[in-house]
Amino acid sequence: MRNRLMVHGALIAYTVLALFPIALILINSVKTREAIFDDPLALPTMESVTFVGFQKVLASTNFLLYFGNSLIVTMLALFCILLFGAMAAWALSEYRFMGNRVLALFLAFGIMIPIRLGTVSILELMVRLDLVNTLTALVLVYTAQGLPLAVMILSEFMRQVPAELKDAARCDGVGEISIFFKVILPLIRPAMATVAVFTMIPAWNDLWFPLILAPSDRTKTVTLGVQQFIGQYVTDWNSVLAALSLAVIPMLVLYALFSRQLIRGLTAGAVK
Amino acid sequence: MKHEVKIWQLLLFLAPAVLVYGVFSALPLMQTLGQGFFVADDNGRAAFAGLQNFRTVLLDPDWSAGFWNAMVNNAKFFCLHMLLQNPIGLLLATLFSLKGLRGARTYRTLIFLPTLLSVVIIGFIWQLILSPLWGVGEKLMGFAGLAEWFAPWLGEEETALTAISMVSVWQYIGMPMMLIYAALLAVPDEIVEAAHVEGASAMRIFWQIKLPLIYPTLGLVTILTFVANFNAFDLIYSIKGALAGPNYSTDILGTLFYRTFFGYQAQVGNAYLGSAVATLMFLVILAGVGVYFVGVQRRLTRFAL
Numbered sequence: 082m083r084n085r086l087m088v089h090g091a092l093i094a095y096t097v098l099a100l101f102p103i104a105l106i107l108i109n110s111v112k113t114r115e116a117i118f119d120d121p122l123a124l125p126t127m128e129s130v131t132f133v134g135f136q137k138v139l140a141s142t143n144f145l146l147y148f149g150n151s152l153i154v155t156m157l158a159l160f161c162i163l164l165f166g167a168m169a170a171w172a173l174s175e176y177r178f179m180g181n182r183v184l185a186l187f188l189a190f191g192i193m194i195p196i197r198l199g200t201v202s203i204l205e206l207m208v209r210l211d212l213v214n215t216l217t218a219l220v221l222v223y224t225a226q227g228l229p230l231a232v233m234i235l236s237e238f239m240r241q242v243p244a245e246l247k248d249a250a251r252c253d254g255v256g257e258i259s260i261f262f263k264v265i266l267p268l269i270r271p272a273m274a275t276v277a278v279f280t281m282i283p284a285w286n287d288l289w290f291p292l293i294l295a296p297s298d299r300t301k302t303v304t305l306g307v308q309q310f311i312g313q314y315v316t317d318w319n320s321v322l323a324a325l326s327l328a329v330i331p332m333l334v335l336y337a338l339f340s341r342q343l344i345r346g347l348t349a350g351a352v353k
Numbered sequence: 354m355k356h357e358v359k360i361w362q363l364l365l366f367l368a369p370a371v372l373v374y375g376v377f378s379a380l381p382l383m384q385t386l387g388q389g390f391f392v393a394d395d396n397g398r399a400a401f402a403g404l405q406n407f408r409t410v411l412l413d414p415d416w417s418a419g420f421w422n423a424m425v426n427n428a429k430f431f432c433l434h435m436l437l438q439n440p441i442g443l444l445l446a447t448l449f450s451l452k453g454l455r456g457a458r459t460y461r462t463l464i465f466l467p468t469l470l471s472v473v474i475i476g477f478i479w480q481l482i483l484s485p486l487w488g489v490g491e492k493l494m495g496f497a498g499l500a501e502w503f504a505p506w507l508g509e510e511e512t513a514l515t516a517i518s519m520v521s522v523w524q525y526i527g528m529p530m531m532l533i534y535a536a537l538l539a540v541p542d543e544i545v546e547a548a549h550v551e552g553a554s555a556m557r558i559f560w561q562i563k564l565p566l567i568y569p570t571l572g573l574v575t576i577l578t579f580v581a582n583f584n585a586f587d588l589i590y591s592i593k594g595a596l597a598g599p600n601y602s603t604d605i606l607g608t609l610f611y612r613t614f615f616g617y618q619a620q621v622g623n624a625y626l627g628s629a630v631a632t633l634m635f636l637v638i639l640a641g642v643g644v645y646f647v648g649v650q651r652r653l654t655r656f657a658l
Binding site for chain 1: 358359362363365366367369370371373374376377378379380381382383384385388441444445448449451454455456460461462463464465466467468469470471472473474475477478479481482487488489492523531534535538555576580584586587590591607610614615624627628631632634635638639642
């Protein structure tokens with residue numbers, strides 16, 4: 082019994098450590114400047130509550146646009162990764178053809194070697210394709226970044242789909258392409274969730290590629306937008322705290338809604 | 354059981370992934386590796402220069418100090434993650450995988466939260482907390498009677514790298530924790546119960562049964578940490594800027610690569626030297642991955658069930 086209390090004690094202590102910094106930012110973002118400095122740990126009261134920081138951020142940046150950009154880039158990249166990744170994983174795990182293993186190895190290479198190391202040439206390529214400062218550039222890069230892991234996880238799952246299912250469909254005269262879309266894709270949905278988690282988070286949070294490939298005001302992502310906004314307004318604590326909160330709150334809401342699926346996806350994929 | 358298939362169908366399945374990955378990841382990487390062997394001639398065109406760029410980065414007095422400084426800092430950054438992030442992640446995962454622990458799911462969900470947020474956001478949050486101007490850090494330490502130990506850790510040359518590493522550990526602990534947790538769940542109940550019936554203590558079950566069974570996962574966590582750490586950039590750029598101050602004390606390979614490629618202050622950016630730095634980073638990561646696959650993973654999988 083005493084052991085269990087100690088376990089809870091340790092876990093609660095770490096949970097507080099994990100959440101406290103975020104809570105502190107959220108609490109202080111709705112307080113006046115004086116209240117932020119006088120007593121940072123106090124909750125906002127009727128006298129100390131203010132939304133001036135939020136007003137300033139929303140008025141002086143295109144925050145909603147940045148947010149939309151992040152959403153578009155992440156969702157499109159995710160769609161491409163899941164579709165292209167599943168298609169390639171199916172071909173590699175199901176069909177016998179020359180160069181199968183070489184191709185699998187070629188794709189697997191990208192799991193361990195970060196795409197960032199090719200930045201010099203990626204930028205030159207994007208300049209040549211006239212894609213600098215477009216969201217397309219980011220979608221392409223994040224798709225390329227996410228594909229290797231997606232192919233690996235998905236082909237692992239596809240190998241476990243019972244052969245009878247596929248053979249039955251083939252006997253009924255169903256074409257290979259319909260088998261993939263109608264039989265296989267619905268079956269590997271849990272694995273898709275895992276892939277989604279592992280590819281969405283880095284794409285949404287990335288600073289490097291937005292900074293280098295799409296820094297224009299029209300194409301900024303939330304991560305880059307907040308980074309630059311804070312760089313300009315370092316001394317304006319209300320605005321800084323509000324900008325941070327604006328970046329955090331949507332993620333908190335999404336996490337509250339999807340945390341169960343997300344963690345299940347994370348652990349399911351890892352066991353494989 | 355592999356099937357024959359028509360060529361056009363095969364191409365249809367493979368083409369999108371291979372094209373996007375090939376054109377936007379594999380090819381640029383190879384080009385970058387190649388570009389490290391060139392310099393710009395007087396007309397600004399690329400001219401083959403053999404190992405000149407690498408000699409500059411590794412041996413030229415103007416460059417080598419910066420490179421080796423970044424390399425050593427990066428190694429320290431990695432060591433701190435191995436000493437803190439992964440053991441604490443293991444501890445937390447072990448605690449909430451205990452049988453019948455109430456609220457295990459809640460702990461898991463809450464502790465994972467920081468891992469989801471952008472490094473940039475996390476960097477700024479901790480910068481504010483550790484700022485002497487705001488004084489939150491000092492105040493909190495005051496509760497434990499340690500107020501006089503507080504220092505502006507992020508701003509001092511001796512402590513800045515350690516402080517940033519701790520912020521990174523704080524954020525990324527969720528990843529090893531989840532991977533290890535998943536591995537612990539996969540340990541068969543019968544083995545643990547058998548040991549329990551034989552009278553083994555909880556401690557002994559952990560050290561002698563569970564831990565050896567999850568060695569492969571610990572190996573995987575190590576290599577993932579290694580790759581992520583030697584590729585890190587965002588956190589240091591957002592807290593310290595491209596100059597990785599004070600006095601380059603937080604400079605790691607990622608920030609050095611950025612400065613070499615894009616330039617900073619009086620230094621003009623140089624794509625060829627930048628490529629050379631990227632090539633060196635590639636070699637470091639490749640060496641780590643190689644050691645993992647040849648030395649660690651092969652030996653560890655023997656223990657796997």
